[in-house]
Amino acid sequence: MQFKSQAVAKPYFIAALGLFIGQIILGLLAGFEYINGTALFPYLHFNMARMSHTNLLVVWLLMSFMGAAYFVVPDEAQTELYSPKLALATFWIFLIAGALTILGYLTMSYSHLAAATYNALWPTMGRGYLEQPLPTKIGIVLVMLAFLFNLTMTIIRGRKTTIGVLLVASMWGVALLYLPAFYFPVDTVKDSYSWWWIVHGWVEGDWELVPASLVGYIMLKTTGVDREVVDKWIYIIGAMAFMSGFLGIGHHYYYIGAPAYWLWIGSIFSALEPVPFLLLIVFAFTTIRNRRRDHPNKAALLWVQGETIMAFLGAGVLGFIITLAPVQYYAHGTNLTAAHGHLAFFGAYVMISLATISYAMPILRGREANSIAAQRWEMTGFWVMCVSMLVIASALAAAGLVTIFLQRYTANPLPFMEVQQKEAVFFWIREIAGLGFFTGLLIYLRSFFVKGGYNYAAYAQQAMSTR
Amino acid sequence: MQTIFTKAMARNVFLGGAGFFLIAYLALSYDTWQQIPKRDHANLITPAVAEGKYLVDTNDCMGCHTINGEGAYYAPELDVSYKTYGPAFIRAWMMSQPTGAPGRRQMPNFHFTQDQLTDVIAYLQWVGNINTNGWPPNKQG
Ligand code: HEM
Ligand code: HEM
Ligand SMILES: [Fe+2]
Numbered sequence: 001m002q003f004k005s006q007a008v009a010k011p012y013f014i015a016a017l018g019l020f021i022g023q024i025i026l027g028l029l030a031g032f033e034y035i036n037g038t039a040l041f042p043y044l045h046f047n048m049a050r051m052s053h054t055n056l057l058v059v060w061l062l063m064s065f066m067g068a069a070y071f072v073v074p075d076e077a078q079t080e081l082y083s084p085k086l087a088l089a090t091f092w093i094f095l096i097a098g099a100l101t102i103l104g105y106l107t108m109s110y111s112h113l114a115a116a117t118y119n120a121l122w123p124t125m126g127r128g129y130l131e132q133p134l135p136t137k138i139g140i141v142l143v144m145l146a147f148l149f150n151l152t153m154t155i156i157r158g159r160k161t162t163i164g165v166l167l168v169a170s171m172w173g174v175a176l177l178y179l180p181a182f183y184f185p186v187d188t189v190k191d192s193y194s195w196w197w198i199v200h201g202w203v204e205g206d207w208e209l210v211p212a213s214l215v216g217y218i219m220l221k222t223t224g225v226d227r228e229v230v231d232k233w234i235y236i237i238g239a240m241a242f243m244s245g246f247l248g249i250g251h252h253y254y255y256i257g258a259p260a261y262w263l264w265i266g267s268i269f270s271a272l273e274p275v276p277f278l279l280l281i282v283f284a285f286t287t288i289r290n291r292r293r294d295h296p297n298k299a300a301l302l303w304v305q306g307e308t309i310m311a312f313l314g315a316g317v318l319g320f321i322i323t324l325a326p327v328q329y330y331a332h333g334t335n336l337t338a339a340h341g342h343l344a345f346f347g348a349y350v351m352i353s354l355a356t357i358s359y360a361m362p363i364l365r366g367r368e369a370n371s372i373a374a375q376r377w378e379m380t381g382f383w384v385m386c387v388s389m390l391v392i393a394s395a396l397a398a399a400g401l402v403t404i405f406l407q408r409y410t411a412n413p414l415p416f417m418e419v420q421q422k423e424a425v426f427f428w429i430r431e432i433a434g435l436g437f438f439t440g441l442l443i444y445l446r447s448f449f450v451k452g453g454y455n456y457a458a459y460a461q462q463a464m465s466t467r
Numbered sequence: 468m469q470t471i472f473t474k475a476m477a478r479n480v481f482l483g484g485a486g487f488f489l490i491a492y493l494a495l496s497y498d499t500w501q502q503i504p505k506r507d508h509a510n511l512i513t514p515a516v517a518e519g520k521y522l523v524d525t526n527d528c529m530g531c532h533t534i535n536g537e538g539a540y541y542a543p544e545l546d547v548s549y550k551t552y553g554p555a556f557i558r559a560w561m562m563s564q565p566t567g568a569p570g571r572r573q574m575p576n577f578h579f580t581q582d583q584l585t586d587v588i589a590y591l592q593w594v595g596n597i598n599t600n601g602w603p604p605n606k607q608g
Contacts, residue, residue, distance in 0.1 A: 238485075
């Protein structure tokens, strides 16, 4: 670690992983309510578990993005962070506000939470991912502003690289795109239309710069590739993401009340959205194949490669399958959407977070890479989580298909609840695979408790003797 | 990719492409904004409909249900509920929750007053009349 202030990334990463555990536990509880609707009902309504699950996801991803930015930006700018103290203060504010909000979700009914936080003064509550009460929303904006001020001042004082500038720009995008959360028209169509500015604008626009620049950064650090080459790739990936994604948002406007021209515009442009994800694969794999040096952190490279593949499968393949207007007509709002949401979020954003943590954490703990034993735990966790997530997505996709053929694309449509009962087997598979995912997460976390760094001498000796 | 295609060119494609498509999106959105009030009969958003939406939002109906396909997939689509079941059934349904049927997914009782139930139903009726390009495919949602 070249700059002392990069160390502020560490609490962000640790808290992110802690919240990740919470996210998965609540996902398991929500998944359980799918197969048994009464056991938990007196204590935890499905929607409480669900909003805690999705909000924890967003909060921990933001935590890890912030940690990544605090780690990468000083290094790229070649200067200390503008204010490490401010970074630590915002860390605690963000963590405590986040924890209190989740506690609010889990301990009281949503209407009580709304009343207790004076939602009626300026209604913002009740939209997916944006369930936060008004004080939390304001807190998020203030924390983001402090974070952006800190990063921007750092970049202004230091070297302006493509990676650094784009990472900071994408964080500005995160904050700006969150602002429509305060705009909540009574007109439901305008409400949905603007809600997608945040959700689609984040995951299929602005956030795509995060994996692009972080994969670029890790490639730069581990393979000895030229910066010039990395920069070109990042720009091209970003260009493809924005050129397809800005109008690709139309795939959410087909059937919510917006005009019919979105059927065409949304289909054509969202069909191109897989391209940046494909380019990310080509970028990572060719760069690693042409590497000029071998970095001892094999686990980080595995995460990077896995992230590009899984993001492509989740966003590129599953996203494409459901994105054309005639398909959406039957798939809209089924568990096929959830299948896609899970695999895409995991592949693109969970895995880029874990890849960055994998690269940065050993350095933050004073070594270039972890011991072989620790990396073995980490890579086992990688495989168990990836395979489990593929099973989860497949089970949800199967459930979605059953809905399509029994409830929608049929001359004799059955009622929703009747169809859901026929899908029970898939919800069981999802839950069991979810337990597998949780096990994978624990295996992964175990790797942090294996002591010691990478032992170059022992490794060289072992390599010699097996030759 | 090496020499002919320079980094400056890549950056210009990025900035130019992003700028162009942002403007295209804003122009289309402006047009959409003009059309929405006609397509969703915004003139029929009475105080009861608005109050109904507030109740739907602050009780997180979309934490279990979809409305126009958005929300959660745990419980049925609400866009069709008014047309499929009618106001009297919806009122009775909301008042009789939860069913307590063993193992079956449960819907909470929100303890709405009769007036509040009227508002929620007014909102569902309004939502059901939005021109959604023919979605959902049938009355099961
Ligand atoms: C990493 C990138 C992506 C992530 C994290 C992601 C995530 C999601 C999530 C969570 C939803 C559900 C939103 C809700 O709660 O209603 C969704 C919906 C959707 N996504 Fe993506 N997505 C990504 C990329 C893509 C791409 C590239 C495509 C198209 C090729 C796509 C097509 C769709 C469509 C059509 C829907 C609407 C489904 C429906 O309304 O039933 N997504 N996405
Ligand atoms: C143990 C593993 C998991 C289980 C059992 C689980 C379960 C669930 C359940 C039951 C829902 C609600 C679906 C509905 O509305 O009916 C949900 C939603 C969601 N979960 Fe998970 N989840 C798990 C892991 C994850 C992971 C790792 C991620 C992120 C990568 C994630 C992201 C999401 C998202 C984005 C939604 C909203 C989806 C949508 O609206 O389409 N989940 N999850
Ligand atoms: Fe989208």
